[in-house]
Amino acid sequence: MTEVSVAKEDAVTADELVVLSGVNKHFGPLHVLQDIDLTIGRGEVVVVIGPSGSGKSTLCRTINRLEGVDSGSITIDGDPLPAEGRALARLRADVGMVFQSFNLFAHKTVLENVVLGQVKVRKADRKRAEEKARALLDRVGVGAQADKYPAQLSGGQQQRVAIARALAMDPKVMLFDEPTSALDPEMINEVLEVMQQLAQEGMTMVVVTHEMGFARSAANRVVFMADGRIVEQAEPEQFFSNPRSERARDFLSKILHH
């Protein structure tokens, strides 16, 4: 455990990778993101928590512009997010995303799911892409399932394939949008272990989750959101043991009892 935290501190530098400033977004009359300022350093693991409807998933999805924003700016590695088009597609390739509902391409095998982006977006040689895909699938522990279709896999396996698919693009940052919320309890850990490992290896991660154990052990920083605002951000130990805001105390009291 101590080893991990030492490695984490090394990884975090002053280098800013993702910067959101003054971001606002509405869904109709609902002001879902309100003046969000958030900076994520290279190698940092940021866990976003908060009650449902607080805007944390939307926040995650704005970082690769699956959701557009009404105002404010988002930059990744110094470049502002482009509008729709080729430039945006290129940028998205650098931002890995893992969804709550896995979203593996249902008509393609597991291997093809991991190969596709490399070949079609990165223009990688097919053979090399397959080698890399198999290595990644082995790394997340589903190498034996490479030739099956997503529907033949368990939820936990599918989510690990989805992580491999995102990693195949060599992303600068990985976004996890409630990656374990659709999983049966016994499959949550196999996914969290892969994410823990990624965090230890220095991957920059933004994780929207309800897994407080993961937040405690893997996060450099916890961001607490409520009603479209960032209410509080702190190191996990401090946040969980001594939350400053009333809203966070209330939230934690409801979830940490059991």
Added chain:
Amino acid sequence: MFDFLEGYDVLGAFWTTVQLTVLSAVGALVWGTLLAAMRVSPVPLMRGFANVYVNIVRNIPLTIIVLFASLGLADIFGATMGASDFKIQGFRLAVLGLVGYTSAFVCEAIRSGINTVPMGQAEAARAIGLNFSQTLRLIVLPQAFRAVIGPLANVLIALTKNTTVASAIGVAEAATLMKTMMENEAQTLAIGAVFALGFVVLTLPVGLLLGWAGKRLAVKR
């Protein structure tokens, strides 16, 4: 018993029907897919065009469309379709009319297929950096097609029978020959039965085959 068939090229007429069907089917599939792509595209002008096209074309009787192709396009605007004689020109105009008409139905079938593909599939495709056309070609359309093989089989069967409308502009397909034979021979009922059977022989296997393929190729979720 079948001596009334003597002297008539029934097989040849059906061969023309098959040619009309196959060429129109290929054309309608391509143009209909493009229309469906336009209907879901982010460009408002394309969406608008495809929407208007589908809603106008599918509500006009095929006979009028085919007649317009012949009387309007060919006779007034002089579109000869690169044909050297009237027979070939009529055939090509009939294919053009059938493609234009059938593609509206193909478009709507494919669009309903696109609606069966969960949003997450396209989101995941965009998230790994695929652009709009790659997302459509590689992820959404392959799944959409598999979902609508059944409805597309219906469109294809309807198209096969619709080729008889080409007789309105004198294309020598099955219905044209049937009319001629009925005028010249006494056994009108038998002639009708022969041609009806001919169409069933053409369409029944198509329906059965595509029904089987639709089940086999269905995307498991």
